[in-house]
Amino acid sequence: MVTVTQDEEVRRDPRRWWALGALVASMLVLGFDMTILNVALPTMARDLGASTGQQQWMADAYVVVFASLMLPAGLLGDRFGRRRMLITGLTVFLAGSLVGALVDDVTPVILARAVMGVGGALVMPLAMAVLPSLFGPDERTKAVGAVSAASALGLPLGPITGGWLLDHFWWGSVFLINVPMAAIGITACVFLLPETRDPASPKVDAVSTALTAAGLGILIYAIIEAPDRGWGDPLILGLFAASAVLIALLVVRERRSARPMLDLSLLAQRGFLLNTLAATLVMFVLSGLMFVLPQYLQAVLGHDAFATGVRMLPMMGGLLVAARGAAPVVARFGARAVISSGLVVLAFAALLGSRTSVHDGYGFTALWLSIAGVGFGFAVVPAMDAALGALPRDRAGSGSGLLMTVRQVGSAIGIALLGSLLASAYSGRLDTSALPHAAARAASDSVVGAHVVAERLGDRVLAVSANAAYIHGMGSVLLVSGIAALLAAVLLPNPKAAGTLAEENPGMVSARENARQ
Known part of the structure; x- marks a missing residue:
């Protein structure tokens, strides 16, 4: 070697x-x-x-x-x-x-x-x-x-x-x-x-690692279990409190460390903080959509697995095309204008998608998915570039690590929170009054379960109710996603604070590419 x-x-x-x-x-x-x-x-x-x-x-x-x-x-x-x-x-x-x-x-x-x-x-x-x-x-x-x-x-x-x-x-x-x-x-x-x-790199802090994993894991568990137990359930409230305590202990420990694993002082840089928040909210929305869409395409519209994958391409294609074409647009109009525009486009697509009805076919879905992909692409990469561009050159490595970590946290919370919203809205709208207890429970667990029960019982009414309930839940998820995108656009810093990476720190290209992962 x-x-x-x-x-x-x-x-x-x-x-x-x-x-x-x-x-x-x-x-x-x-x-x-x-x-x-x-x-x-x-x-x-x-x-x-x-x-x-x-x-x-x-x-x-x-x-x-x-x-x-x-x-x-x-x-x-x-x-x-x-x-x-x-x-x-x-x-x-x-x-x-x-x-x-x-x-x-x-x-x-x-x-x-x-x-x-x-x-x-x-x-x-x-x-x-x-x-x-x-x-x-x-x-x-x-x-x-x-x-x-x-x-x-x-x-x-x-x-x-x-x-x-x-x-x-x-x-x-x-x-x-x-x-x-x-x-x-x-x-x-x-x-x-x-x-x-x-x-010479910092030592791995086992305590901080444990606090991060435990705090995030308990938070995700509470969010996922809340629709079934109730958001006011004592166990759920206790889990939220425990998660808050663990994350607070992590923040205190990292701030007191001479060589922190998570350099939280970077969040004092307003441009880094707000652009990181924007990128995280975009990943929050993207992860939530990737969770709810396949069930809609398969269970509600009746496509098989391969056809579902193909029908998700408009969003992924729009994302990749816009992400690759974002650099010249940023150079022409500035990072803040491009990111804000991408977020507004994403919000429009989400609000449009929230109007989906049981009678709409795939054509309408493909339309708002394409628009959403373009919004994603023009928002997330420039936001990450601008976040790192707001930092001094010697903080590029730690900033990139913090940005990637926070972005993944946003993905996890997006799946948990938007998935829980979907579960609550779906089970609250589904009509299982005519079903035995066990069948009603299986149908309420998921739209896929409802279709399995409907097929076994020959209950066409249940299948129709499940489709309508799922679309109602998906509409709620898309509505919240649109609001989150608009909130991110409002929170963006001014152009000077959010300057592009190429303009402010040309030596940070490697860190920028690293963050894109």
């Missing part, structure tokens, strides 16, 4: 492009897993009898663990070797995927997703961190772009790939596809990557 320290030696190593290919494959897998499960949830709900809350946990277990461990995982790589930790992360991710493919109950699936989150937390920051050891400055931008593009490409490919697999195999195939990809990444890391480390 060779530790590479000279850029000239790195550039002469022809293996670097093969190593980049392995990193691209690894990031593509992580991109898959941000979206591939969403299209599988209706099928898994039917085959496993999963309620809406359990579906939320299957989606959120990965994101919660990912967000909680991303920063300490990066520090582990700095101190003990990025190559070693990257291999460890891919191995853990492979193991979680294999378990997820072989189990046949909801709880093991949730645990498998959590294990995959541990692996993903190691892979995401370290895949970017090893690039300087592989490429010189003249090639590094191209390498960073390739890794960033792989992660972005995984988002639209996830639903399509998942849909195709579900049409041809069982639901466990959406986990099994990760195994060969992760194995290729492990093999390439073993034989192609040099080892690098930074012993």
Whole structure:
């Protein structure tokens, strides 16, 4: 094993492009897993009898663990070797995927997703961190772009790939596809990557890591369980209080630390704070929509899994096109104008989507999904650029880490909160008065469950009621999403505070590309 320290030696190593290919494959897998499960949830709900809350946990277990461990995982790589930790992360991710493919109950699936989150937390920051050891400055931008593009490409490919697999195999195939990809990444890391480390990096704070994971996990649990138990239930209120205490302890500990893992002092920079909030709210809305859409397309409109993945492309396509075209528009009109416009477009799309009725076909859905994708693209990337651009150059690394962590937290809370809103609105509108208790319970758990009950009983009225109730719940989710987007637009700082990254800090390109993950 060779530790590479000279850029000239790195550039002469022809293996670097093969190593980049392995990193691209690894990031593509992580991109898959941000979206591939969403299209599988209706099928898994039917085959496993999963309620809406359990579906939320299957989606959120990965994101919660990912967000909680991303920063300490990066520090582990700095101190003990990025190559070693990257291999460890891919191995853990492979193991979680294999378990997820072989189990046949909801709880093991949730645990498998959590294990995959541990692996993903190691892979995401370290895949970017090893690039300087592989490429010189003249090639590094191209390498960073390739890794960033792989992660972005995984988002639209996830639903399509998942849909195709579900049409041809069982639901466990959406986990099994990760195994060969992760194995290729492990093999390439073993034989192609040099080892690098930074012993001067801050030590991993086990207490802060535990406070982050426990505080966020308890908060998500309370939000998911609240529709079933009631928002005023003593247990739910106690969980919210416990989460607030744990997060407050985390803030106090990090503020007193000489070398904090989460540099919360960065939030004193108004431009960074408000643009981070804008990017987080966008991810909040995106994650919520990716949770509610597949069930609408499959259960209500009656499409199969592959057709559902294809029908989600207008949003993902609009997002990617707008995100890639945002830079010249920002250069022409400024970051604040572009971000605000993107948020307003997103709000308009969400409000338009909230008008969906049981009689509307896919054409209307495709219209507002396309508009939403454009709004997402023009809002999220410039917002992250502007957030980092508001920081001094020497805070780019810690700012990028904090931004990625907060963004993942926004995704987790989006799935939990908007999913809970959907569950409350759906169960409150569904008519189960003519059903036996067990059948009524199954129908109230999810729209997929209602259709299964309706098919078994030959109850056409229940299926119609379930469709109407789900669309009512989806409309509520979209309405709240539109309000959140407008709120983010109002909160944006003035142009000077939110200046573009290229204008204010040209040396932070690597951090910006890192944050785009």
